Structure formats: C-alpha cells, structure tokens
Amino acid sequence: MAAKITTFEPPSSASSDSDCAETQADVSEVFPDGELDEERSGDYYTTPASPITVPYCPRPPSAGSQKSPKARRQRTTSINKSAAKKTATESVLRTQHRTIYTAGRPPWYNLAGQQVEPFIIGICGGSASGKTSVAAKIIADLDMPWVTLLSMDSFYKVLNEKQHQLAHNNEYNFDHPDAFDFDILIETLQRLKEGRKVEVPIYNFVTHARDTQTKTMYGANVIIFEGILAFYNPKLLNMLDMKVFVDTDADIRLARRLKRDISERGRDLDGVIKQYTKMVQPAFNHYIAPLMVHADIIVPRGGENEVAIHLIVQHVHAQLQLRGFKLREELAHSYVGQPLPDTVHLLPTTPQIRGLHTFIRNKDTPRDEFIFYSKRLIRLVIEYTLSLMAFVEKVVETPQGVCYNGKRMATNKICGVSILRAGETMEQAVCDVYKDIRIGKILIQTNFSTGEPELFYLRLPKDIKDYKVILMDATVATGAAAMMAIRVLLDHDVLESNILIVSLLMAESGVHSIAYAFPKVQIVTSAIDPEVNDKFYVMPGIGNFGDRYFGTEPSEE
Amino acid sequence: MGSSDPELLSTHENCIEYGTNLKILASNDQVKELQTILRDRNTSRSDFKFYADRLIRLVIEESLNQLPFTDCKVITPTGATYNGLKYQSGNCGVSIVRSGEAMEQGLRDCCRSIRIGKILVESDADTHEAKVVYARFPENIAQRQVLLMYPIMSTGNTVAQAVNVLKEHGVKEDCIILSNLFCTPLAVKTVMDSFPKMKILTSELHPVAPNHFGQKYFGTD
Numbered sequence: 001m002a003a004k005i006t007t008f009e010p011p012s013s014a015s016s017d018s019d020c021a022e023t024q025a026d027v028s029e030v031f032p033d034g035e036l037d038e039e040r041s042g043d044y045y046t047t048p049a050s051p052i053t054v055p056y057c058p059r060p061p062s063a064g065s066q067k068s069p070k071a072r073r074q075r076t077t078s079i080n081k082s083a084a085k086k087t088a089t090e091s092v093l094r095t096q097h098r099t100i101y102t103a104g105r106p107p108w109y110n111l112a113g114q115q116v117e118p119f120i121i122g123i124c125g126g127s128a129s130g131k132t133s134v135a136a137k138i139i140a141d142l143d144m145p146w147v148t149l150l151s152m153d154s155f156y157k158v159l160n161e162k163q164h165q166l167a168h169n170n171e172y173n174f175d176h177p178d179a180f181d182f183d184i185l186i187e188t189l190q191r192l193k194e195g196r197k198v199e200v201p202i203y204n205f206v207t208h209a210r211d212t213q214t215k216t217m218y219g220a221n222v223i224i225f226e227g228i229l230a231f232y233n234p235k236l237l238n239m240l241d242m243k244v245f246v247d248t249d250a251d252i253r254l255a256r257r258l259k260r261d262i263s264e265r266g267r268d269l270d271g272v273i274k275q276y277t278k279m280v281q282p283a284f285n286h287y288i289a290p291l292m293v294h295a296d297i298i299v300p301r302g303g304e305n306e307v308a309i310h311l312i313v314q315h316v317h318a319q320l321q322l323r324g325f326k327l328r329e330e331l332a333h334s335y336v337g338q339p340l341p342d343t344v345h346l347l348p349t350t351p352q353i354r355g356l357h358t359f360i361r362n363k364d365t366p367r368d369e370f371i372f373y374s375k376r377l378i379r380l381v382i383e384y385t386l387s388l389m390a391f392v393e394k395v396v397e398t399p400q401g402v403c404y405n406g407k408r409m410a411t412n413k414i415c416g417v418s419i420l421r422a423g424e425t426m427e428q429a430v431c432d433v434y435k436d437i438r439i440g441k442i443l444i445q446t447n448f449s450t451g452e453p454e455l456f457y458l459r460l461p462k463d464i465k466d467y468k469v470i471l472m473d474a475t476v477a478t479g480a481a482a483m484m485a486i487r488v489l490l491d492h493d494v495l496e497s498n499i500l501i502v503s504l505l506m507a508e509s510g511v512h513s514i515a516y517a518f519p520k521v522q523i524v525t526s527a528i529d530p531e532v533n534d535k536f537y538v539m540p541g542i543g544n545f546g547d548r549y550f551g552t553e554p555s556e557e
Numbered sequence: 558m559g560s561s562d563p564e565l566l567s568t569h570e571n572c573i574e575y576g577t578n579l580k581i582l583a584s585n586d587q588v589k590e591l592q593t594i595l596r597d598r599n600t601s602r603s604d605f606k607f608y609a610d611r612l613i614r615l616v617i618e619e620s621l622n623q624l625p626f627t628d629c630k631v632i633t634p635t636g637a638t639y640n641g642l643k644y645q646s647g648n649c650g651v652s653i654v655r656s657g658e659a660m661e662q663g664l665r666d667c668c669r670s671i672r673i674g675k676i677l678v679e680s681d682a683d684t685h686e687a688k689v690v691y692a693r694f695p696e697n698i699a700q701r702q703v704l705l706m707y708p709i710m711s712t713g714n715t716v717a718q719a720v721n722v723l724k725e726h727g728v729k730e731d732c733i734i735l736s737n738l739f740c741t742p743l744a745v746k747t748v749m750d751s752f753p754k755m756k757i758l759t760s761e762l763h764p765v766a767p768n769h770f771g772q773k774y775f776g777t778d
Contacts, residue, residue: 348583350622351642358641362631376618376667383615387587396597399769406593407586433611435604533635543634 124230125246130302148220152227159208175283231291245295341515422474422546465493479510613663656771699727711766713744
C-alpha cells in the first residue's frame, strides 16, 4: 500500500490516527487488531481502538525491522512516506527502542457521564524545525494509548486551477496563514476537545484538493496539535492546554529542507531555494516567529532535546492525574435503596424466567446446559426489547378477504452493538429476531491493576447516529462498562433516547448509575440483583458470564 | 405478568368471559406486529416463516409457564444463594398434523429432549366431520403433562377430536395445555364447553382465523 503514496509534500508532514474503511490510499499505520478489512463494503467504519497514532520516527525513515503493512488494516492516513515505515504486532507497537503496549482507554467521563476534556498540546514552529519528531517523542515518553496527533497539514485550503499551477511552479505560498482553512480546523479541534468523533479531511498534495475519503478520529485523552501556524488563530490558542514552540536554528531548518526536498522528494535545488527565500523564510519571520510569545515552553533543537521533552511529559502526566478518578468504586457505592428509575424495563418475572435463572445461576450447571438456557433467556430479553420500539398502526389485507388492523414497527433503522466479550453471546438472538440487523462491537476490559474498565476496540455501523441501538451486555454490575459503551455511542452522535442497554442481569447500583448519568437511555433486563461484591460481581449473580459461556474460567484448585 | 399494564386489560376481560383456563399471550406492539405480518396477504413466504417461528417461540415459552414447578435453592458461582424454581419432569408435546408440526421446532428449541407425539385428524370433505386417522404417543402419556400444539383454531372441531384421543389414552383433562396462535371466539367456546378443565393459550382472539397458515408455512399454497 505504501507504494500508492503520493510523494509530493509541503513543508511539514501530516499524520494522525485512524482511518475509515474506504480509505484505500495513503499510508498504513500500525494497529493492534490484526484483522484485515473484513468490512470494506463501506457500511462500516472503524474507529481507532487505541490510537497511538504518531509515526514514532518519521524522519529519517527507519529502515529494516518492518513487516509488510499489507497484512494489517490500513490505518492512518498520512502524506509522509516515511510514516509508513512502521511495524505492527498483535497488541504492541514497536518503535526503535521501546515497545508501547496498547492498553485500553480508561474512563474519560465523570460519574454523571459527562466528558472530561482531553488534554491538548499545541506544537508550533517553523518548517522543518522538528515539530513532528517532538510530538513523536512526547507520545513515546507519555507511554499511554489514546493519544491523537492532529496536523495542520490536513487543513490546507483547496486550490483553484490558477493556484494549482502556482503551486506546481513553487510559487504558491503554503506558509502564509491564508493557505489554511481555519474554520474547519477550529471546528474539528473543538469537537475533538468535546470527545466527539471527527472526520478529518485528507489533503492531497498532488491535486491540492481534499480526498473524498476522510479519516475518522475518536477517543483521545491527549491530543497533540502541530503545525507551523498552530498558535496563529486566537480561538485555537484558547483551546490549547499547553503550548510548545520548537525553536530550531534557521540554518538547520534550511539544511533539513534541502535534504528532504531534494533527496527524498526529487525536487531541484533552484526550486527549493526559490521557495525558501521567497516564501518560507519571510513567512517564518512575519507570522511564525512572533508566535513564540504565546508559548509555555520553547524547545530549542527540536526532538533531540530530551530534557525539554521529559519536562513536558511530566507536566502532562500530572495534569492527567488531576483529572483522573476511580469511576467504578464510586459507582458501586452510590444510590443504595432508592426506587428504580422509570427508564428501567424489567421483564415480567414468570415461572419460566425464574426457572431459566435457576439453571444459569447454579454454579453446578454444566456448560452445555448453561449455554442452552442462557440462549433461551437471551431470546426472551431481546423479544421484549423489540416490543419497546415505536410502532405505528397499519391496516393490512388478509387472504380471508377482510382487513386487519395491525401494527408495524415505526423504524427499520435498528442496530445491535455488543460489549465484548459477554455481550457477544446475545448477538445471535438479535439476528434471530431481526432480519439483516447490523451489529457493531465494542471491546471493554477491566484493567486488573486499577479495576477500571478500559476501551480497547470498537467497530460500529457507519451511520450509527441514525439508528436505534440495542446495546448488549450479559451482565451489568457497577455499570462502568455499560456507561463507557454508552459514552462511546453518544460520542458517535447517537441520540441518548435511541439507546437501549439490554442485559440478562443487572445490579441495582448499576441500574441507578446508568439512569443517573444517562436519564434517557432505556434499560432492559430480566433480573435486578441487590448487591455488587468487592470484586464487582453481582450478588447473588451468575458469576463471570463470559467465562462460563465460553469455557474460559480459571480451573478450580 | 405485570397485571397493572393497561395493555393486558383486554386479556382480563377475556379471562372473565371465558374463565381462567383461557390465557392470552400478553399483547404488546411487538406481538401485534408479528400478527400483522402473518395476516398480511402480501407477506413473502420467507418472511412468513421467519415471523411465524418468532411468534411460535413466544407462545411456547408462555405455554411452558403453565407447567407445574417447585421452589428450589441453588448456589451461584459467587457463593451466594439464589431462590429459584424447578420444573417437574414428565412433560411431553403432542402436535396435530400438519400445521401443529410447525410448532415442534419452537418446543424443541426450549426443551431439547422433550418427547413429542403426533395426531393426524382429517376432515371429511363432504360432511366436514373431523376424524382421527393416526395417533402415536409416548408410552406413559397418561402420567404426563401434555402440550397440545395447533396454531389455528377456527371451529375447534379438530382440537376437540384430538383431545378426545388423548383422553382415550388416559390423559387427564386438566393436564392438557393447548398452545395456539390464532383462535376464534367460537372455537374457544366450543372447546371450553366440551373440556372445561383444559387450559388454552393463544396469542389472539379474532373472529377471522388466518386459515392459510399451514399452506403458507409449508409452502403448499
């Protein structure tokens, strides 16, 4: 895939996380899930699971130690050819000297389900000053996932025919503020700051237009925004939590530029010098250098400056810690003994349902029976869930010659989203009752050291915002995983009132937590148990549903 | 089932009119949609079978609720006690050929190894008199609870003949539960007058029965 890349490139490089399924061109990016494009149809898009998205060492390209990116999902789009030089393994990113484990994303919202804003670092500096390598070093040193890199290069204006010709003759000024589309840039960064999914344009430096594809960015705890004029617009400046100016000597910048443009991009010396003296250098003096006053930190010598990077990383860690909190523990101990919220829909407790619960709760039930009776119960829960949808009156003709006053579902836009792993057990039932339903998946796992849920992976139908979403998890204890999944859906612009969280068994505290944070989300379950124990299992409960269903429970000593 | 639900009022009225042995599946919009699709003459056969199977599953699940059970306690994997209940063994299904067989799979999906008997009742083309021509039951059916499956009842004659055969084999009238999808008030009255102790579970009481069910389900229309 790397061969398809267009090589012409403006002053700085762009790279950033994510992809969308239809993004065929551009460079591949490392990604932890090893699947290959099973949904290229365009019906699905993917969002980064853990977007460590920065080329670790984009310039110079690191040779060797590289697997074919073809075997991997195409991830980032970047116009920088050297960004393709990356390796991928199942769950780790290997860079030159270190391995970054792509852990899940811890909660990014508070108890009330509201967003905690991500931390935004702005990096400004002249062309070829080393902004990208500073960003890459910061990401490597942060040693945490869910870091997104947004580059100003994605936001160049679309050029008309005349400008395009100028650009071809090295006469278009890419370093002038007018070359950037600040409106879209501000909107994009604002949405990212709100934790929402954004579609970042892909700028094609050959046609000087935006590609029809975009790259999807979602889910950052830290956003690094870099560009030559990153501090130019006051609105942008306001959004930045930390401002870094990379101050590299003009001679070095020119030297790097010459080297890059001539040896890597095959351009001639005269053209490069002309562009530099006519546009790059004056733009730096007029627009970029004065921005230094806004900086919190000025980093001389760019990415080589270990001390400066270390200081930056320390500050970010401290800031993130101030914002972090333990969600699950707080959830487990709230709202004891209050009446159930009215968004809760508890299946009528018939003898059959109690009988089914008896089978699946019994620790001595063999697995084949456990699966069989779980499936029966799941089917009932899903049938009940469908009955909560909106219906409209409809009169139909019958073969008997009389009309029948019936009802049909008001919408056909229903999709299922399962919370892996236990929620997956409910997918079959949804498919059995609703023909051709689209199924999305969200993988949330508990971090054993913190006990907090972490987001690892997600894949949702592309236009999910138009859908009623049946969100499935087999059990809900504290509600922490369910809340994370709901938050993900909301970030993808699903209406809160269009979400139904469906589960076999919930703990009372989980029900209250969800209803408190998301009062419009409908909650469907077949039983509500009173307690959650100190391991966050529901009491009396079912035990670990996923383990029992899939047969992965630890052997008993 | 949640008796305060306003949707169930009609069910209660029916129960008062016909006695407590008639049970109607708690109606909700979803069930209504299934019934609408099954009654719609424009429904394709593949849809018809798909939605018929869904409605059958719901009716079977509800029929199973009528079976006797006892309380029991079990220990959950977390070490806590759950107060559950246990169904008695010794149930069986009996389907009335042909359309009753459409419901067998639904029963199998709920009770994997249940015994299923069959009755073939044929109507005389001239006299419309129902006659049993074949019956095959589990051996000790007299000691069992019997789930009699027949989806459409318009006159009730076929079911009446089938119940007679069951009684001849020693099945007690109050041990028979009829699982039915669509039924006319006339049929309910006929059957209940003849067999007052038998339980009837249906999803809808409506003066017009969708008699095309068997043909469309099996594709012989």
